[in-house]
Amino acid sequence: MNKEFVIRRSFLLPLGLLGALIIALGVVCIIQDQPAGKAIILGALLIPVLGLFVESLFRRAIVSEDRLTVKKALREKSVSFSEVTALDLVVVKKRAFLSLSTEESFLILSNAYRDFPELVASLAAKVPEGVMSEETRENCRNVPVKTADIVSCWLAVGLVLFILYLQLFA
Incomplete structure (x- = not known):
């Protein structure tokens, strides 16, 4: 039976709204005939926001009986569990990174995934057996759930809303 994990919707919602x-x-800005510099700056901001949104929207981690498959916007990578030589979980503050390594390849997942x-x-x-260190086993028992990215995204939404309000009504 396959189990699919996706990026948290609580992150995608404010990112899409942003x-x-x-x-x-x-x-x-264009309708109000503002200086072109404003539109260029907004375009420069929009590219990484939309890029991150699209990438996050299509990202999936699918765990089957014998392999992990990670699907991204235009690519897919798969690792067979029997070929895994190391599984490590690194925790830095509230961020966690899980890496699966084989002789030829590796996959890295972060705690941006739901569940x-x-x-x-x-x-x-x-x-x-034997591909996880004792430290990794301990970290697996206490995996942090990250919320700072969601809070930051909502703060950015609030800031852009405020700027939009000033642009329209000030």
Whole structure:
């Protein structure tokens, strides 16, 4: 049975809204005949926001009986559990990074995925014995859930809304 893990919707919602608000602000600047520099700056902001949104929207980690497959916007990578030589979980403050290594390849997943503790537990149960250190086993028992990215995104939405309000009504 396959289990699919996606990027948290609580992150995608404000990120998509931020992209839409930047587009709206750009349209308002063009309609109000603002200096071209404003539109260029908004365009420069929009590119990474929309890039991150599209990449996050299409990212999937699929755990099957014998392999982990990570699907991204235009690519896919797969690792067979029998070929895994190391599984490491590194925790830095509230960020966690899980890496699966084989002789030829590796995959890195972060705790941006919804149900990340379940993903970690599922992978830890499927890899061969001896590929996890004791430190990794301990980290797998206490996987942090990250919320700072969501808070930052909502703050950016609030800031762009404020700028849009000033642009329209000031």
